[in-house]
Amino acid sequence: MRSKVLLIGIDGATWEILKPMMDEGRIPNIKRLYNEGASGILTSTIPPLTPVAFASFHTGVNPGKHGITDFQLHYKEMGMSGIIDSTFLKYKTFSEIANDQGKTVISINIPLTYPTPKLNGVVIGDFLAPRVYPGLVHPTEIYHSLIKKADYKILGISLKQKPHLSTDEVIRNYIDVESVRYSIAKKLMNQYDWDLFLIHNQLLDSVQHGFFHFLDKRSSHYSDEKYNIVAKYYESMDKEIGNLLENIDANTTVVLFSDHGFKLIKKNVHINSFLRKRGYFAMGKKKRLLPIGKIVRFIQGIDSKGLRYKMFDLLGIDLKVRRELVSKFKSSNDNNEKSQAFMRDGAYFGNIYLNRKLGDSENVGKHLIEALSELKDPVTGDKIVAKSYISKDIFSGPYLDEMPYLFLEPAGDYAFATGDNLDELITDIDYEKCNSGGHALEGIVVVWGKNVRSIENIRCHILNIAPTVLAVLGIAVPAYMDGKALEEPFYEKPIARTNSSMDGFNKTLRDTEGDRNYTSDDKDVIKERLKDLGYL
Numbered sequence: 402m403r404s405k406v407l408l409i410g411i412d413g414a415t416w417e418i419l420k421p422m423m424d425e426g427r428i429p430n431i432k433r434l435y436n437e438g439a440s441g442i443l444t445s446t447i448p449p450l451t452p453v454a455f456a457s458f459h460t461g462v463n464p465g466k467h468g469i470t471d472f473q474l475h476y477k478e479m480g481m482s483g484i485i486d487s488t489f490l491k492y493k494t495f496s497e498i499a500n501d502q503g504k505t506v507i508s509i510n511i512p513l514t515y516p517t518p519k520l521n522g523v524v525i526g527d528f529l530a531p532r533v534y535p536g537l538v539h540p541t542e543i544y545h546s547l548i549k550k551a552d553y554k555i556l557g558i559s560l561k562q563k564p565h566l567s568t569d570e571v572i573r574n575y576i577d578v579e580s581v582r583y584s585i586a587k588k589l590m591n592q593y594d595w596d597l598f599l600i601h602n603q604l605l606d607s608v609q610h611g612f613f614h615f616l617d618k619r620s621s622h623y624s625d626e627k628y629n630i631v632a633k634y635y636e637s638m639d640k641e642i643g644n645l646l647e648n649i650d651a652n653t654t655v656v657l658f659s660d661h662g663f664k665l666i667k668k669n670v671h672i673n674s675f676l677r678k679r680g681y682f683a684m685g686k687k688k689r690l691l692p693i694g695k696i697v698r699f700i701q702g703i704d705s706k707g708l709r710y711k712m713f714d715l716l717g718i719d720l721k722v723r724r725e726l727v728s729k730f731k732s733s734n735d736n737n738e739k740s741q742a743f744m745r746d747g748a749y750f751g752n753i754y755l756n757r758k759l760g761d762s763e764n765v766g767k768h769l770i771e772a773l774s775e776l777k778d779p780v781t782g783d784k785i786v787a788k789s790y791i792s793k794d795i796f797s798g799p800y801l802d803e804m805p806y807l808f809l810e811p812a813g814d815y816a817f818a819t820g821d822n823l824d825e826l827i828t829d830i831d832y833e834k835c836n837s838g839g840h841a842l843e844g845i846v847v848v849w850g851k852n853v854r855s856i857e858n859i860r861c862h863i864l865n866i867a868p869t870v871l872a873v874l875g876i877a878v879p880a881y882m883d884g885k886a887l888e889e890p891f892y893e894k895p896i897a898r899t900n901s902s903m904d905g906f907n908k909t910l911r912d913t914e915g916d917r918n919y920t921s922d923d924k925d926v927i928k929e930r931l932k933d934l935g936y937l
Contacts, residue, residue, distance in 0.1 A: 438849030465798030613838025751809030
């Protein structure tokens, strides 16, 4: 009997929000999957960022093997960095492995699928694509027959517009954008005789980044009125999931998952400020700060009634020029070569790189771990670092030397941040202008189908998704995968055969539809999008 798998990603979903909504009767389809299937916590990668988590999701290998720890990959030899995309994946994805075994794959908006791989089926790329164009889709005929006609959008309104729009306007826009995506999914689901179907709800991540203070009842900004407005997004998402479930047969196993969890954040902790005060981080020379840079910073601080955007227009400062000016200012403080330790990029979780050219880096690392374990909020006395992870202790693979020495998990309502603030250790978050939700390690997972038991509290790591899907499809799991096929959810355990002959390592670039030779404008668009979500 032919087995099929439907994977539904809901970005950043957490039981802390979903369970109350199930009890309130807002999301009956998710509740049905929960009640009838095997549910539990999905543990994300360290750090729990989308490119890191989805690199492990796709390949089944830990970050030490795929080398991705952030949205940007830095090339030490060339002094350059690049935005992560599908061509950075070092191993074959489970979708590609299924494709090689003759399976038909439909993939919609799954992170790290742009440039789009040419699989047998359909691939619509993800939010790291610069724009909607034929290269976003394989085969390109689908772009002309479905995508273009549907007014398909990658993402919705920028969260930077929060001060100028009502919460209801933003939520309605997000619902409309995802509704188009689900509509296309249903058409493709019925048009193709598929074996593996993947769809990802990316905008839930934006909803929770922007409005978590209206969802978490511990927040001083919580109100029933605002909660009900934001809950409309979850209700719409649940309805669309229900529509997908109506279009599958009895031989389909459904996996509902989130790549990471979410939590309320109240304060940003500036790690480079901490390192500077202890003499590990070198301050750059501020004389390079251009006068126009001061003007840009002043304008960026103006947010009332959209004046900031009007002033940018008035001065003729477009997106590209604005980013170049701001980056010039930031580079004045970005003096990592002269620092013994520094945090680079990253969001919510902290990271610390050690400069091995300057002194005994291992000794520096030990001192930092001790100091960080004792780091407390000077106002409240609360502990700031929940746990420190040394990369070589938690990962294995050839990319350990390229990774941060240390990753930091924030405690409580704190989040770690980079940026140019070297004077203050902790700053409060202004929810009117800034994001209130941050990533957490514990996401959600539900497995549902006729061969799945109704149980709770299963434990699943995101590394387990790839081998589990392959096993359910009857495809041998490559021996190099670090994840293992889940057995606990199933009455009859899938036979997880091992393919020891397959190394899976991509020695050549994938054959893709899109072009990764981004223009400077493309790069600006993607970076602005990531900055909007608090990732850069």
